[in-house]
Amino acid sequence: MNWIYFFDLCGTAVFALSGALAAGKHRMDPFGVIVLAAVTAVGGGTIRDAIIGATPVFWITDPNYIAVILATVVACLIFIRKPYKLSNKSLPIADAFGLALFTVIGAEKALSLELSGMAAVVVGLITGVGGGIIRDVLCRQVPMVLRTEVYATASIVGGISYTISLQAGMGSMTALSLAMLSTLIIRLSAIHWHLSLPAFDLKTKK
Structure with missing residues (x-):
């Protein structure tokens, strides 16, 4: 079994759920969801595939990604009728x-x-x-990555952990699990x- 592909589809479902929950909080119609x-x-x-030249991008050549997104949206619309009643932490956790x-x-x-380890972390x-x-821009919010929350830092640490683990000779599954954890x-x-x-708080004189 291709575990990387499996986790990619899992990530697609999780982020689709995240987007659907955000749409529910902003009372969007099904098309908006x-x-x-x-x-x-x-x-x-x-964005990643466009930057590194991996074209056509992954979801164009593999319809499974679109199928996963649609299935996630349908499940969300059926089983989570009122997302605004969920905990405020539901969206950040997803x-x-x-x-x-x-x-x-x-x-x-x-x-x-065969890009460098540093490039891999950035990608x-x-x-x-x-x-x-x-998602946040469409919802007219300041993106999480630009707030003071520890967000991008977590991703950078995960990327560094993954690349270093592989370079240290660990198996791909071990490195993957360690990085995600x-x-x-x-x-x-x-x-x-x-x-x-x-926060970078630049105060100006009145």
């Missing part, structure tokens, strides 16, 4: 799992194209945060304890 779920799920990977999965997927794709970061940025621990800890980085 589909659009927001789709751009959240494949946005980061699309997003954290998507971040962990896509960070590793992005880094793995960069390494498979992993783009894959992990790209869809969320598009490190990303999740940092991001979920930040959500639970409201951890954040210092």
Whole structure:
């Protein structure tokens, strides 16, 4: 079984759920839910493939990604009728799992194209945060990655963990699990304890 591909589809479903929940919080119609779920799920990977020249992008050549997004949206519309009644942490937690999965997927794709370890970390970061940025912009919010929340940092640590683990001779599954776990621990800890980085507060004289 191709575990990388399996986790990629899992990440697509998780980020699609994240987008659908965000659409529900903003009271969008079913078409809006589909659009927001789709751009959240494949946005980061699309930007990644465009940057590294892996064209046509992955979801164009593999319809399974679109099928997963549609199935996730339908399930969300049926079983989660009123997303605004969910906990305020539901969206960040779903997003954290998507971040962990896509960070590793992005880094793995960069390494498979024989890019450097540093490039793999950056590509992993783009894959992990790209869809969320598009989602937040469409919802007219400041993207999580640009706030003081510990978000991009978790992705960077996960990407570094994955590349170093592979370079140290660990198996791909071990490296993948370690990287996802490190990303999740940092991001979920930040959500639970409201951890954040210092804000750049440039005050001007009146």
